[in-house]
Amino acid sequence: MKDVDYPWPPTAATGVGSYPGTDPDEAVRTVVGELGELPHLPELPERGVGADMVGRTGGLLVDLPLEVRTSGWRVAPRPGRDLQRARGHLSRDLDALEEHTQDYSGPLKIQIAGPWTLAASVELRSGEKALADPGAAADLAASLTEGAPAHIAEVQRRVPGARLLVQVDEPALPAVLTGAVPSASGYRRLPAPDRVTVEARLRDLFAAVADAAAVPMAHCCAAGVPVDLLRRSGARAVSLDATLLDPAQDEHIGAAVEDGVGLFTGVVPSAGGVLSDPADNVDPVRELWNRIGFAPELLTRAVVVTPTCGLGRAAPDHARAALRACREGARVLREEPRRQR
Template identity: 55%
Template structure:
């Protein structure tokens, strides 16, 4: 695991995980929350997560509040509207774009209200360029993913939109260190050629890994320029490309730990040694019984021992999260799940061995 690419953003000789703005023993959520009350969601998130709160998404409000819709509202000079098949690129902003921007403004107002005087790390999320390209349809009904020029245009538009969005969040919460999370659940399908066309009878050609990495690097650069922080990236799909994401410069990789397999261990070990944080989804995202907090992270401890990593780096390198978003949970369970993540993270800090 000592063979690191010259392109790595690595730790520069620091211990793995050292220097992260959220500190050791942190917990956070992935993004979505249940219900449609922005103030209640912001109150829950900021009240539950002292060291790494985040801007909640409330997709149950409908199109425009979902992760794709919210991100289309951030785009610059690219617009989208809802069709029965999903989101489709438009010539001009319409009702759906205006609704997406309005709901994001409402969410930001609520977050600003509940972070008065806050000084610490704050996470905000947007869909990454490849999941966006797989989800957004061109005017003919096929995904933007099938058009290399459209993918480049989307990436450039998203970069400018994120530049504006991150600057706005920094103005609203001036004491925060803002960290961007890019959601890329379709990334593995994009890399392996498993994104289906509109007909469903064939799939789009796999995108070259260098092209994928280049687009991600561009957005990492934008986030660094605006916030001073490299972003994190999230995927709740199987087969997360850990090595590619590490090389792209993300400071953290968020994934569903229940989908993690032995064949990914070496890439994860290299990422940790290079200073990349792991946001491990170990708490179920839908209602159900919760184990004791220490039991929730037992698999992470076992992985650490198997990789031969120093126990003392565990709490510095790992952030505990739900397995994915909490939109499908009840409000009571969502609160309990976030509190459980906090306790599980504390158990890693209190008992590193």
Template identity: 50%
Template sequence: MSAQTWPWPAGSATGIGSLPGTDVAEAQRMVLGELGDLPHLVELPGRGPGADLVGRGAGLLAALPVELYAARWQLASHPGRDLRVTRDLMERDLDQLTAAADGYTGPLKVQVAGPWTLAASLELPRGGPALADPGAARDVAGALAEGVRVHVADVAARVPGAHLLLQLDEPLLPAVLAGRIPTASTLSAIRPVEADLARSALAAVVEGAGVPTTVHCCAADAPVALIASAGAAAVAVDLDQMGDLDELGGALDRGLGLFAGAASTDPQVPASAQVVADRVQRLWHVLGFAPELLPRQVVVTPACGLAGASATRARALLTACHEAARELRDRIGA
């Protein structure tokens, strides 16, 4: 594994995606400034429906329209105003990225809700999650794979010097696998999705994107081995949610990259680069890997998205992640 390379520079840090506020231009400039080694397309859920994780992902579904009903996204029979708003928000975000990243060369990350989080969150027209209907869940995964392919190609054309990475956000994947997603009545749960089926849908999106992909799961019991076997280049996790490290260690030993969510989003915890760096280094020591691999195989990130943080706190956390990644690289001399 020592000869392996990963699609980001040694000593990299990045954000999970979401940030506070409504000023896309300012947020994108901040990310490019604070996270110059691995910046990302910003997400500002504070702008309302269509800027949220589910609406944003649903807006990319190819030939599978969605609409808002009772403040929830659901599959629709034809495109309407809600879908136009969602796609317009994304277009404006991409325009701002195009302007802010003019002349940029290097890795650039874009984030999209994963197929299982979308299937568990989108409602059927008759009610209940699309996950409850195997055919609908399959349609969502297929439409997402095609939509992501087009989206990645669009971003690549807008920022031609960038080497794109895709992040699939799957916070609900553990609940989908464990059968913890409630039915429409909320009195019972949808039966668990088999691991092979979950892997297949993830793999289809990864393969369709055609770029290195990390799967982000900040919930407890992230299925690291399943994610690795779906073709992901990396897994992004909240270190506070990691229990048994054997599964993670085995996947990393086989070459999986790690986006280590080491900077706490708790406002009571100081945004300290040294604390973040020490935490990542301790984990690496416990896992027993060669120190020189750490700054190459690991990307430092906040524990989760920062939409609920203040602008000052969000900037401080991104700065802490960037400085921690550089400190780890310098400590080890990578």
């Protein structure tokens, strides 16, 4: 077992990324207030074009402009209003973050879409998804790998006391790996790329994040998260929906923990009712830890509690209650080893 300096306090809590509403000032104030030990930069997709996950990251790409068509984001011949809107949303979000983190010192999480989710979402000028063209998928990944460090540097400039965690969102990764991404027409499925290529592209991005003095991590709230592939690619934490875990994944999760990889465990429902008892919310974490057989004391260092997925579609009252439930669930996990002594 590695002796790991996890970049968050014992059994912290945080959000996944998206949050309801259209006011970045209110969203950042809420997140920082509820998640003071590990805040994150909230994303507000309800603002529309450019505030969505793909458009937000599209604004970070270098020499690869995107535009919005009726079917979604598409490669464009030149930057236009859609990218300006995306960059404007992000700039206002960073303004709010800077205002509400004055004198803050500690971990801070930001999120970007990953290269394979971009390839499965962005269309080429022909109308087909970039994933169908290996060269186009490579260009997208290279552009993101070049653009991400500039974004990291901007956040570090605005919040100089923060130790940044960069969450690479890959919700489409399981579908990419199994050849389950639909073509633009919807009549066929796009072939799965070689797993060696998938791993190499992720490794390049994670290495660029680490070279920018940030901690690379990955998030996927779909079933079948390829934990072992993400570990080998260099992710130092993996964020997943713990309520969807299959015991068949235990071996890979155990190997990741043994290698010093942190687990961001989604246990609080991102929509619907929040369980009133924090101890019930974290049952999936206890069950996982019992199965993989590590000491409870390690759980308090390796695990961060989150909602099961983003809160962008949640009602505002639910979103705030979910963050509070994550914080209280983390407190329960932190206190249990003390009671067992």
